[in-house]
Amino acid sequence: MRGDTEAEPAAGPPARASSDEPVGDGSHVPADPAPRTLPALDVLGEGLGAAATVLRANAVAAGLDATVPTCPGWTVRDLVAHQGMVHRWAASHLRRSPVTDTAALEQAGRGSADLLGWFDEGATDLLQALVDAPDDLAGRPFLLDAPAPRLFWARRQCHETTIHAVDALAARLGRPPRAEETWIRPAVALDGIDELLTGFVPRPRQGVTHDPGLRVVVAPDAAGRAWLLELAPDRPPVTTRLARSPGDASPEADAVITGGPVEVLLRLWSRAGEPRDAVERWWADTVTVAW
Secondary structure (H helix, E strand, C coil): CCCHHHCCCCCCCCCEECCCCCCECCCCCCCCECCCCCCCHHHHHHHHHHHHHHHHHHHHHHCCCCECCCCCCCEHHHHHHHHHHHHHHHHHHHCCCCCCCHHHHHHHHHCCCCHHHHHHHHHHHHHHHHHHCCCCCCCCCCCCCCCCHHHHHHHHHHHHHHHHHHHHHHHHHCCCCCHHHCCCCHHHHHHHHHHHHHHHCCCHHHCCCCCCCEEEEEEECCCCEEEEEEEECCEEEEEEEEECCCCCCCCECCEEEEECHHHHHHHHCCCCCCCCCHHHHHHHHHCCCCC
16 A cells, blocks of 8 residues: 555455356345444454564565565565554554654665564554544544544554555465465455445545446445445446345346455455456556555
């Protein structure tokens, strides 16, 4: 998520996009819109801590000079310095003294005699900043449909660190990991999907349009919820959360993206290997949020 300090996270295309999935034929109306369901603050904090631990362990195993297959052009050193900077940047917002020179902050990490120790300090400080922040923390989150600032920062950094921990795992493996090779819990994956589809993709600055219009349903297996993404040539995307029950037919759509929650998350963030069909290729090329 190289652009994260400017509101952008790691990039990505869809999950198992469905040339082989039944597409809605118009005979089924979408399920009722579903309310947003957010993990508790402690769940997001645990997810952040776990991801930071995984990132560090795989960085050590891969070596700082190893390349990162899921972030072309990056080494593990780049990855660790970037994520350590983002942790400090987020903590500065939680402490109501935002850092503005993020490049200098990242350079400080690169110049550290112990980059991994520097990373650890930043992750620990971020977790402490989340504990210390008041529930009524002031500020304006940079994503659409964002929760209150304290929960927003916990959520954003949980998912930011999770995706970059996947990158560190890819560096160790020498390839994008399979969903079952990760530590990611389905509940965290589902919330990461929700943040991407409702917070990042619909922003006007994302510039995502499609001519002619395109309707994409993202429906992870056994999730109890799905997302309908409607794209047009002349406006930002519109995402609708859908309540789902076992056996529900998919709403009318041009493509259905399905698979396990972690698999879907990895594919939406371009962390699962080559796109599988034309829709995924378009997503990878167009719905890109930056590393």
